[in-house]
Amino acid sequence: MKKLVLRNISKEFLGKLVLNNVNLEIDSPRIVLIKGPNGSGKTTLIRIIAGLIQPSNGKIEIYVDGKKVLDRRRIVGYVSHYPLIYDELSVKENIDFFAGLNGLKNTMGYEFIKSIISSLGLIKYLDSMTGNLSYEWKKRVDIARALIHNPEIILLDEPFTGLDEVGRQSLIQLFNELLHRDKIIILTSPIGDIDKDLEILSRFLDKKELREGSLV
Amino acid sequence: MSIIGEIKILFLKDLKIEYRNKLEIGILSIFSIATGAIIGFVSRNMLINQMKLVIGMIILTQLFLSVFASWKSFIKELEKGTLYSLLLTPISPASLFFSKLLLSVLLIETMSIISLFFSVFFSGGLIKPSIYIVVGILAMGLYLSAVSSFSSVVGVYVESRGLLVPLVILVLSLPATLYFVSSIENMTGLIILVLLSFAYGLVITSLVEMVMVEAD
Numbered sequence: 001m002k003k004l005v006l007r008n009i010s011k012e013f014l015g016k017l018v019l020n021n022v023n024l025e026i027d028s029p030r031i032v033l034i035k036g037p038n039g040s041g042k043t044t045l046i047r048i049i050a051g052l053i054q055p056s057n058g059k060i061e062i063y064v065d066g067k068k069v070l071d072r073r074r075i076v077g078y079v080s081h082y083p084l085i086y087d088e089l090s091v092k093e094n095i096d097f098f099a100g101l102n103g104l105k106n107t108m109g110y111e112f113i114k115s116i117i118s119s120l121g122l123i124k125y126l127d128s129m130t131g132n133l134s135y136e137w138k139k140r141v142d143i144a145r146a147l148i149h150n151p152e153i154i155l156l157d158e159p160f161t162g163l164d165e166v167g168r169q170s171l172i173q174l175f176n177e178l179l180h181r182d183k184i185i186i187l188t189s190p191i192g193d194i195d196k197d198l199e200i201l202s203r204f205l206d207k208k209e210l211r212e213g214s215l216v
Numbered sequence: 217m218s219i220i221g222e223i224k225i226l227f228l229k230d231l232k233i234e235y236r237n238k239l240e241i242g243i244l245s246i247f248s249i250a251t252g253a254i255i256g257f258v259s260r261n262m263l264i265n266q267m268k269l270v271i272g273m274i275i276l277t278q279l280f281l282s283v284f285a286s287w288k289s290f291i292k293e294l295e296k297g298t299l300y301s302l303l304l305t306p307i308s309p310a311s312l313f314f315s316k317l318l319l320s321v322l323l324i325e326t327m328s329i330i331s332l333f334f335s336v337f338f339s340g341g342l343i344k345p346s347i348y349i350v351v352g353i354l355a356m357g358l359y360l361s362a363v364s365s366f367s368s369v370v371g372v373y374v375e376s377r378g379l380l381v382p383l384v385i386l387v388l389s390l391p392a393t394l395y396f397v398s399s400i401e402n403m404t405g406l407i408i409l410v411l412l413s414f415a416y417g418l419v420i421t422s423l424v425e426m427v428m429v430e431a432d
Binding site for chain 2: 078
């Protein structure tokens with residue numbers, strides 16, 4: 001059982017209020033969609049949850065089996081809207097590198113990693129240089145990078161952007177698998193894509209919208 | 217995982233990427249050979265053996281190299297977005313800093329030796345560096361590597377890093393250079409330089425710690 005709690009999260013950039021008193025409490029397994037137009041603070045919120053930005057006010061608490069987690073990095077996986085991987089390395093080298101930094105050796109020996117690579121359709125590209133791949137495949141490698149350490153909370157910033165129908169289906173399949181593993185998944189969507197994303201997610205989700213607090 | 221293990225993974229990744237960027241390494245090598253040749257030819261026309269002037273010219277070459285090394289360090293990771301994926305892994309700030317410092321040391325020292333070798337070669341025997349001078353130039357390379365990594369971390373925080381980074385390197389290296397050149401014979405300069413490098417190491421490690429909590 002995992003729990004993510006956001007208490008009165010606010011964020012100011014140069015005197016401009018981006019997030020105002022956001023409260024959220026999520027238990028696993030659950031997918032949450034954060035929606036809003038560009039500039040509404042979706043990415044800021046998701047980065048605060050990831051620990052990349054400190055909030056101006058408020059705090060975040062994460063519990064795994066009732067125990068408070070102190071080092072968020074070990075249990076959070078973050079996928080940005082642009083891939084955070086090395087073009088100069090092959091797909092396998094990228095996966096091995098990030099797995100190594102998470103203390104995992106012999107990457108392909110882990111069933112969880114093999115299943116992620118397989119779900120994302122990356123097996124045939126393992127030896128390809130990442131820089132030679134299209135944006136969509138880079139994004140898939142980046143998703144694998146974020147999931148490599150089997151995180152309990154998965155944050156995805158506009159995950160469906162740039163993916164074709166096959167890519168979307170792969171991701172949905174992956175979300176399904178992750179939900180069965182008792183994960184919390186939080187994703188953002190720009191206002192124009194919401195209907196499409198909701199339609200995709202509603203196939204297997206219990207939708208939960210951000211009602212408490214507000215995105216300014 | 218131990219800090220040594222983390223540094224090894226990060227450093228090997230950087231080394232692999234540098235090895236694949238053959239054009240950059242080739243251009244840097246040509247730059248070092250060319251500066252060595254210029255220093256050698258210029259020294260032929262000196263009326264007396266002006267060893268301190270030669271040292272000054274080699275340090276100037278190292279300054280150019282440190283600006284380049286600074287860009288290749290944290291700034292490049294920031295511009296490619298991969299700094300965020302590194303910050304999301306549970307590695308220590310010290311590992312991140314020392315792996316980048318190691319790469320800068322390798323780059324600056326190798327190119328300094330190439331430059332010194334070719335300046336001796338093209339001087340027709342007029343430049344005869346003593347062991348103190350060779351060790352001194354290597355110590356200066358170590359110091360500039362620390363300054364370069366420091367300026368790279370500073371560059372992460374500012375928009376106008378293209379202007380600020382060379383300025384920071386120049387300002388921080390000037391006093392050390394003057395002191396080093398004036399006290400080269402009595403080894404005091406070398407000891408001060410090595411101590412300064414370690415001091416910068418401590419400052420930068422704490423700065424990396426700050427980056428890890430506010431990397432936006």
